[in-house]
Amino acid sequence: MKENEKKNIGTVGGYVFFILIGVLGSLAMIILLYWSLQLNTTLANFINNTKSEPIYLWTYIILTVVAILLFGLNISLLVYRIKKYGFPNLRSQTSTGLGSLFGVAASACPVCGSLILSAIGITAGLAAFPLQGLELKAASVVFLALPVHLTFRDLKRTNCGDSSCPPPKDISFGSKAIFINIAALLTIIVLGKYGWEMIKTDPLIAGIYTRSETTFTSNNKTSKQTTSQSETPLYDEVVKQVLSESGFQSKIVLGNAVLKLVQNGVIDRKKFENLYESRGGLPEELRLVFDEPKDQPILLTRENANYYINLLWPIGLSNYMSTNKNSPVNGTSLFNFASTGGWNLGKEQNGGAYFNKFEIVPLT
Structure with missing residues (x-):
């Protein structure tokens, strides 16, 4: 047996x-x-x-x-x-x-x-x-x-x-x-x-993988500030130090950078506008940012900071620099970083596809 x-x-x-x-x-x-x-x-x-x-x-x-x-x-x-x-x-x-x-x-x-x-x-x-x-x-x-x-x-x-x-x-x-x-x-x-x-390095898989691990992406809507100053005095003080009520006047101009981003697919205009549609659309100062160069220096305020984050982020992501060829980001995990894979307002599913690809702003 x-x-x-x-x-x-x-x-x-x-x-x-x-x-x-x-x-x-x-x-x-x-x-x-x-x-x-x-x-x-x-x-x-x-x-x-x-x-x-x-x-x-x-x-x-x-x-x-x-x-x-x-x-x-x-x-x-x-x-x-x-x-x-x-x-x-x-x-x-x-x-x-x-x-x-x-x-x-x-x-x-x-x-x-x-x-x-x-x-x-x-x-x-x-x-x-x-x-x-x-x-x-x-x-x-x-x-x-x-x-x-x-x-x-x-x-x-x-x-x-x-x-x-x-x-x-x-x-x-x-x-x-x-x-x-x-x-x-x-x-x-x-x-x-x-x-x-x-x-997992494929943009499609990396995009899914990144979104599952990263809670902050460009699709996260800015939550409304519901706490009062008396409830979070430290937070209010930090915000005041970083962004004063009058804002921060920079010397940076967008020029035709955003137009180049749209032309190369790094920004999908429809996706970008849909993101802010429920918030009343883009602010007045950025209404024509996809249609013509913007030569006024950026005035960064509490109200427009979120919009500029999503305009400046793809510039840093896609802008070509010769030194980026040897960057540790430019490796097998390129599509998995929040700074690359987290960008999903372009034509591609994963922003890693745009890393160091286009001459948006001349740099060395």
């Missing part, structure tokens, strides 16, 4: 291993597809470039998900086939590689080309295809589905029950099952961590 129980546990452990191998294969495929995508663009740009064509976008997403699942299933079935009956005819598995190749080649922005396709002479990238790469995605799914069918058919034929078929082997790993499964699980965790470190 104990021997049978051990055998059953070992068999269950074997099936768990095949499931983990499938998950590992799918995870590896996700990383490979994202690597291919980021050679050309980002998830945020891809969605922005294709969201006007929802049929294309959702077909692309569905085909990608199906390809990822099929790849994992193929790997799991292949390992199961090897464990139980030995190596199969490799010709039946050739299409798995072809499907993966097509899937990787198609994982690129349809309007910005693909380095992989360019390497084989298709310089226009996915735009060279009538359906902008959906053909490759569909081919990927077909080539990945084919070996699943062939492997199931092969397993059925191999399990014929007579001497003409190879005798099946025990798929369990015996007493080693738990250690093998733990090793497989740890591999999944390590690969998942690696994939997350890669994917």
